[in-house]
Amino acid sequence: MDKEDKTKDDDLMVEREFEALINDYLKTNHRRKVEIIRKAFHLAKEAHKGARRRSGEPYIMHPIAVARIVCSEIGLGSTSICAALLHDVVEDTDYTVEDLKKIFGDKIAEIVDGLTKISSGMFGDNVSSQAENFRKLLLTMADDIRVILVKIADRLHNMRTLGSMAPAKRHKIAGETMYIYAPLAHRLGLFAIKTELEELSFKYENTEEYNEIVSKLESSLSIRKNIFEHFAEPVVPKLDELGFKYEIRARDKSVYSIWNKMKSKGVPFEEIYDIFAVRIIFDSEPGMDEKKRCWDIYSVITDIYKLRPDRIRDWVSRPKSNGYQALHLTVMGPDGEWVEIQIRSRRMDDIAEKGFAAHWKYKEGKIEEDNELDKWLKTITEILEHPNPNAIDFLDTIKLNLFSQEIFVFTPKGDLRTMAQGSTALDFAYELHTNIGDHCIGAKVNHKLVPLSHKLNSGDQVEILTSKSQSPQPEWLGFITSAKARTKLESTLKKQKKEVAKKGEAILKEIVGEAELTSSTIDKLLDFYKITKKEDFFFALGNKTIVLPANLDKLFNQKDKDGSSNIFMRYMKQAFRVGKKESGDTESLDTDDLDTIDKKKTYILEEDSFKKNFRIASCCNPIPGDKVFGFITDNNEIQVHGVNCPVGLKLKASFGDKILTLEWGRYAQYSFLSTIIIRGIDRVGMLNDITKVIITDSVNIKSLNIESNDGIFEGKVSLYVHSVVDVQKLCSQILKIEGVQSVNRLS
CATH class of the missing domain: 3.30.460.10 (Beta Polymerase, domain 2)
Known part of the structure; x- marks a missing residue:
């Protein structure tokens, strides 16, 4: 097929898809604003002319697909459809937000601007860029909820076409989707989209398990x-x-x-x-x-x-x-x-x-698109008013709200309050007012005295007890489950910490003298006490955690064993960053010099690599045979995580530029700790039969514990294996023992 024929076929495909979008729109209950949609389509088509997606199709097919999701699957009207068609125009072409404002008016331009702000840094090099942009997304969302709805539609289409992406990019996008977009869709009530986002993330991260369950569902x-x-x-x-x-x-x-x-x-x-x-x-x-x-x-x-x-x-x-x-x-x-x-x-x-x-x-008759969807934004807006300065922590704070389920509790006067499931008496105190939370000493739940950490249930009547002499304590963070309460408490603790730090700074000035209090002096003190921030050092002084000697000379002469200060080492770690190259091969992983790592390659974890600077993540303890990925830490190490590890999920969503695609090599010498759970009907000699099988299989046992209750037993065996194959073989042997009902590896 020559170039001219290919262009004609592409134009026909684009026109066909756009007409399908118009048909979708005409079936809705919204006002008929077809002309403005056609105008947005023609501008977007012209702006993206010549550009293609990884799959090879014209780029304009992506905005049309997003617009169809916005219209048919979310149910929005012409404003959102136009914004979806134009959502990449400002970011990828020469058009500006001002241009769009002149052509389409303020509202469409504002939504496109919001979408551009979210996307522009989502894949940046900054460590916390994705979480920071998530915060920007929520700030924009507070102005117009349609920004996030179009963004969710954009992400859904990206997930539907994820197969054309490189493996490392797939890890990042799938992790980010599971961590941010699926819970957001859930919170907005987009059940079908939330389910599909989870399904697609799972399918790409766990292809074998996905296919196995699909096969079992069919059979x-x-x-x-x-x-x-x-x-x-x-x-x-x-x-x-x-x-x-x-x-x-x-x-x-x-x-x-x-x-x-x-x-x-x-x-x-x-x-x-x-x-x-x-x-x-x-x-x-x-x-x-x-x-x-x-x-x-x-x-x-x-x-x-x-x-x-x-x-x-x-x-x-x-x-x-x-x-x-x-x-x-x-x-x-x-x-x-x-x-x-x-x-x-x-x-x-x-x-x-x-x-x-x-x-x-x-609604009766033809309707204008409006903002009925922002009822739930009140809580989110309250959190945004006092954001946590650490973007990653902020992301976790928001997630507390995204995943929450509700309970209903009453004030002493009988007023109903909706709280997140698992909320404590302290959460309720902050729900009522910041001052009540800050001075809370306990609570009465159903007229019975309970501590601040007491978990509330639906239907509880709660009275908060306060005292003017009470002030918030850092350990209260452990009693809090709601995002709103955490934000208020952290804000108060921060103010308290600043006041104590001022006292600490005054103490240091008194000992050293104001003239001698240079940044060099403070750096040496931080180095000696292994504290990274001067604010933390001043706080420790003010809090009497650190008491300085009268003579500071011995602190200033202190060095590490290798003669270099920790400050210098910290600087080196910050300066030592991973480079980027273009390639797609598979090779062994040699981590002597992380500067040579190419994140587009798939690296093999060879057995001798364990002697070098990478380690198995303790949160999930993957073993050879498990699907894994690598994460480059600030300490110049590579952490190996299982693809389904909850900690790993957060890393993929928040530090996408530090993710590596890894595969296991063969392991004959190096062993990994794994745990299996055995359940069944107890009988005399059961323990003996199980240990016989394990010993015959030449597996090294670390610990074995079996408990029996009313004729049913459960055993937990920790052992050293070379790979998943060893575990599967052992499980199948144990399953043959009379009375054993199930054998499962503990994830």
């Missing part, structure tokens, strides 16, 4: 189909009899959710019993009491099947903070299996899939 499909049909058989006639318009269907858990449950419970796929849920969706009709209809359907089901009382979840009367509404119940089905049922109206179903944006669909 067990007929079993689940039978269970569903048996369950629905008596329910359908009863619902038809009442004249309801509804649909009833079975919905499988996502692959990621199944894997997560397997890991958290330490059980195989075959022991996950709630793989699917039955969803009953009834049509919303004018004047209908949706809440009553939910309970009518509940009544039909519980007349037929036995209810499990502890599994009722009523999110119809009190919706979740992200807008989710449904009535959940679990019953014993006809096949002796627990079956979860989710009852919701069509409107509730749309909101569950698309978030608050779906509300617009149910």
Whole structure:
């Protein structure tokens, strides 16, 4: 195919995709503003002319795809669609925000500007750039929620086309998606998008496990189909009899959710019993009491099947903070299996899939796009008013809010307050007011005296006790779970620390004399006491943690064994940074000189590499055979993390430029510690049989502990192995022992 034909085919493909976008838009309930969308498309197409994506297709296909997600999957209108079409124009072409303002007006230009600010530093070299940009994202979001919605759509399309990226970039983007974007989508009620982001991240990070679960889901499909049909058989006639318009269907858990449950419970796929849920969706009709209809359907089901009382979840009367509404119940089905049922109206179903944006669909007449989605921004805005100076800590603070589930507690006067699940009495004190939190000495929960660390439950009535003489203590940080309370407490502690540090500085001036208090003197003192910041040193002086001698000469002469000061070493570590090259080969990892590392290569972890400057991360303890990646630390080491390690997930999201793609070599001499859990039915000689198998397998045991309770035993064995293959072989041998029910490696 010659160049001219290729261009024609590309133009046809682009036009076809754009017309599909217009059709999507015309099906919505928004005002018909097709002309401005066409204008945005033509400008974007011209601006990106000649540019191509890694996949080879014209670049304009990406903005169109993002616009279609914004329109069809999130439910936004023309303003957001135009912003999606133009979202890369300012960053990648010669157009400026001012140009867009003149052509499209303030609102579209502001959203594009917000998106440009977020993206411009997301892959920068600064250690905390991604977290800092996440903070910028939230600040922008406080002005217009549509910025984050378009950004989530952009990330979703990037994840759908992640296969064309280099492995190290895939690690970074998948980790960042799981750490930032999936929880954000969840918090905004975009359930379908949140699930897909998690699925795609998991698929690229754990391809083998993903394919294995998909295969098992397919092979067990007929079993689940039978269970569903048996369950629905008596329910359908009863619902038809009442004249309801509804649909009833079975919905499988996502692959990621199944894997997560397997890991958290330490059980195989075959022991996950709630793989699917039955969803009953009834049509919303004018004047209908949706809440009553939910309970009518509940009544039909519980007349037929036995209810499990502890599994009722009523999110119809009190919706979740992200807008989710449904009535959940679990019953014993006809096949002796627990079956979860989710009852919701069509409107509730749309909101569950698309978030608050779906509300617009149910407004009368043609609507203008507005800001109904920012109800939840109040808490986020409060945190933004006093941001933690460390961007990574700030990211963790925000995550406390993103992942929270709610409990409802009452003040002594009966006012209702919504708190995050796991909130303590101290969280509640700061929820009421900063001064109440700062002077809190305890609480009465349901008229009973409790400490500040007491965890609250839904329905508790809480009275906070205060004292003017009380002041916040650093250990209180351990009693806090909510982002809002942590931000307020840290702000007060910071003020206190500044006051104590001023006292410390005055003490030093008194000993040394103001004229002699130079930066050189302070550096020598920091070096001697192994403190990195002068503020921390002054605080230690003011707090009497450090008491200076009258004669400081011996401190100034102090050197490290090699004759160089710690300050010099710290400077060298900061100056020693990894270089970049262009390549895509695989080679052995030699870490004598990290300057030679090429982050686009896949490095092999050879056995003799263990004598050099890299180490296995203690948070996840991966062993040969596990999927891993490398992280270059400030100490000039390479940490090896498993791809599913929670700490590693944070590193991938926050320090993407320090990630390496690694693969294991062969290991015959070097051993790794691994732990397996054995469960089964106890009998005489069980311990002897297990140890025999382990000894026969020539594996070195570090520790073995077996406990038996009422005829059931659980054993925990820590042993040294060369690879995952050793563990799998040993597990299969132990599983053959009479009475052993399961053997799993402890992740």
